[in-house]
Amino acid sequence: MSTTATLPTTTLGAEGPLIGTQGLGCMGISEFYGDTDAAESRATLDHALELGVTLFDTADVYGSGHNEEFLADFVCANRDNLLIATKFGIVRKAGDPSFRGFDNSPAYIRASVEASLRRLGVDTIDLYYMHRRDPRVPIEETVATMAELVAAGKVRALGLSEVTGDELRAAHAVHPIAAVQSEWSLFSRDVEHTAVPAAAELGVAFVPYSPLGRGFLTGAFTSATELSDKDFRKFQPRFTGDNAQHNAALLAPLATIAAAHDITRAQVALAWVHARAGVHNLSVVPIPGTRKRTRLAENVAAASVRLSAGELATLEPIAGQVAGSRYADMSATSAGRE
Numbered sequence: 001m002s003t004t005a006t007l008p009t010t011t012l013g014a015e016g017p018l019i020g021t022q023g024l025g026c027m028g029i030s031e032f033y034g035d036t037d038a039a040e041s042r043a044t045l046d047h048a049l050e051l052g053v054t055l056f057d058t059a060d061v062y063g064s065g066h067n068e069e070f071l072a073d074f075v076c077a078n079r080d081n082l083l084i085a086t087k088f089g090i091v092r093k094a095g096d097p098s099f100r101g102f103d104n105s106p107a108y109i110r111a112s113v114e115a116s117l118r119r120l121g122v123d124t125i126d127l128y129y130m131h132r133r134d135p136r137v138p139i140e141e142t143v144a145t146m147a148e149l150v151a152a153g154k155v156r157a158l159g160l161s162e163v164t165g166d167e168l169r170a171a172h173a174v175h176p177i178a179a180v181q182s183e184w185s186l187f188s189r190d191v192e193h194t195a196v197p198a199a200a201e202l203g204v205a206f207v208p209y210s211p212l213g214r215g216f217l218t219g220a221f222t223s224a225t226e227l228s229d230k231d232f233r234k235f236q237p238r239f240t241g242d243n244a245q246h247n248a249a250l251l252a253p254l255a256t257i258a259a260a261h262d263i264t265r266a267q268v269a270l271a272w273v274h275a276r277a278g279v280h281n282l283s284v285v286p287i288p289g290t291r292k293r294t295r296l297a298e299n300v301a302a303a304s305v306r307l308s309a310g311e312l313a314t315l316e317p318i319a320g321q322v323a324g325s326r327y328a329d330m331s332a333t334s335a336g337r338e
Contacts, residue, residue, distance in 0.1 A: 007052030007303050010283045011126040013178040014203025018082060022303050024048045029070055034138030036291055045074045047293045051300045057287045059087035059131055065164045068119035076121050087131035088112035101273030104134035113149055129181060130161035132332045139167050140174050140203030147175035162168050164334045165194030174200050182334055184208035186269055188326050189319040190335035200282040211273040211286035218266040222248040236322035253314045271300035272315055
């Protein structure tokens with residue numbers, strides 16, 4: 001299948017701007033997935049825009065600010081042609097790379113947005129997410145503070161990551177939420193319990209991260225033992241030990257369908273995610289991450305793949321058979337709070 005297709009468009013929420021139906025997750029440019037190539041990463045950003053990608057996703061925690069700084073020149077050079085999304089709420093410690101804390105306090109939010117604006121070199125962030133829920137702060141209070149940023153012109157639209165359906169409804173009652181970002185793929189469908197129905201009900205766009213199962217669905221690796229020591233997937237339960245062997249065996253239907261369409265397994269996995277828009281009647285904008293132009297073109301082409309009802313039925317049971325959770329500690333996810 002050709003990989004030169006350009007993306008169709010959808011709206012970011014019920015009343016949001018038109019965006020490409022697939023965004024680009026930029027996290028891997030800075031860390032988490034091994035060594036990076038700055039020149040190829042920048043070329044990938046430019047090529048994404050050429051192919052119709054308009055939503056570029058980062059966060060203050062990616063590279064402890066490096067990711068936003070890396071994107072700054074690209075964003076400023078193309079400011080009128082893209083939407084930049086970033087996030088607050090995850091706290092790291094310089095001396096402990098494994099530490100993750102959460103802070104949704106008003107003071108922290110106000111400081112975080114100023115820091116992100118400075119690193120990105122922009123006056124306004126197009127989409128500002130609460131990256132993770134801080135259980136010490138009522139979500140209504142968090143969103144009220146975020147709404148102040150909209151009123152001040154620092155942020156155009158609000159997003160939430162890894163929230164339950166009830167949390168989304170409570171937040172939306174304070175200020176309209178444009179998008180919810182959570183993991184959603186053939187391997188991870190817990191968001192369909194409450195978050196996806198609530199988003200459809202409220203006209204909120206859904207932005208699936210890790211739609212390729214962090215690369216596992218593509219066949220790029222079959223076990224965490226194949227990954228570098230810098231790769232955080234080595235510590236995710238689905239990719240280690242007996243879980244990895246069991247889960248790799250679940251991918252056979254993807255290979256069969258890919259062969260029938262003359263496409264890759266990655267494109268099958270992404271086509272399945274895109275098909276969720278029709279199944280659940282909402283805007284779905286997956287943000288697969290890549291640092292390579294060839295992979296980017298492959299991912300974009302997947303938005304034009306249409307799987308048959310029979311093929312979708314073949315893929316339906318996979319998620320229910322996956323061994324291992326998506327994080328060792330699921331307490332910060334929507335599934336951990338259902």
